[in-house]
Amino acid sequence: MKLSTRTRYGTRALLELALHRSETPVFLKDIAREQEISLPYLEHIIAPLIAGGIIRSTKGPRGGISLARKPQDIRLIEITRLLEGSLAPVECIDNPGVCTRSSACVTRDVWTKMKEGMDEVLESTTLQDLVENHRKKSAAEPSMFYI
Amino acid sequence: MKLSTRTRYGTRALLELALHRSETPVFLKDIAREQEISLPYLEHIIAPLIAGGIIRSTKGPRGGISLARKPQDIRLIEITRLLEGSLAPVECIDNPGVCTRSSACVTRDVWTKMKEGMDEVLESTTLQDLVENHRKKSAAEPSMFYI
DNA sequence: AATAATGTTGACCATTATTGTCAACATTGT
């Protein structure tokens, strides 16, 4: 039940973008260095976020990426949907046809509740919430500027 | 974010045991057939449940396995702990040392909430709850006797 | 005691998903 690194790295990259207050886009290169992700891998992680309308990108010199919307309008559930897909712990939740027992299965009901618990957290949290929490933590512990 | 088949199969096997009202133990062979799991694989799934004190086993002819406790005293969280380990979506929740940013990381806080949401569901559900839900569903849809 | 039916254990293997890397390309500011 681990999240993929795609989702972890992607979320941290988005938070870094959200923390970047200037208008100018940020280089992938810089995010890769900050977050200790290889540049080629980060490119592949960013791609679905661009396709999903969370990130805008500009090519060429002085290019880079930036948030397509304000941080308070980006919910974490969108990020995980794009990078991780559904959080359903078992296939039969999204796809009841894969198992003939789906409708009568009571373990499936439990796994469904688990999914709902996770979804609720991610639906109710925006990038802006992360930004604010980060600022609070940074204020409390000035030495910790990491994301 | 999928559960392993170990956990899914193991939970279904335990539910089958819980539904089996007689005193006599159940053959692994029979559970394997009912749940469509290969016998050798089921043996490996059962092993940690025996070691964890959820299942008792008897060797020899007329042997088999049975629940070590009453269904209302077996919480699903015990099962997932034995078969899946922690539900932490990221390693740094159980093991902050793996990442120097742990204490300052705000994404980690979100993943922690996700874990707590899942744990809450599994802590508050017992095998007996599954048994009751199963009986309700069976009564409503008599043709669906599956687990 | 012999035997057959069960569960136990450990070694092993196949498949798949993840996690990347690399190279060619497209775009754009200077």
Added chain:
DNA sequence: ACAATGTTGACAATAATGGTCAACATTATT
């Protein structure tokens, strides 16, 4: 024209999962 960026697709390494197989241990039955 060129250099700096992002884009895309093919590919590879690695690890985890899901499973098999064979040898063994135990016990009821005869």
